[in-house]
Amino acid sequence: MTAAEYMATANGTDWLSMSANDVEVMFDDMMTRAVATHHNTGQYVLDGETVDYSVRVSSVWEVTNQGVNLITANWAPMGGAGLPGS
16 A cells, blocks of 8 residues: 555545644664554544544555555554544
8 A cells, every 4th residue: 555545545534633643653774664653633524423533553664666655554443433434
């Protein structure tokens, strides 16, 4: 999955607010892979109802000749309703 494909996953969701906090990025010695962690909080609208959103996010990224690719990611709900569509 490319970064553009990753960002497109939120299309169709009516976000009222979104905030990323506690962002940490750790690189390997060659600076070709990174592990990123952060908390996302916010609100979105689903079926006319406002939903609180709160997740812990971790992702692994790799730099190749084709650009930056998302290798894997995890969104773990915490304290809110979690992921749209879940």
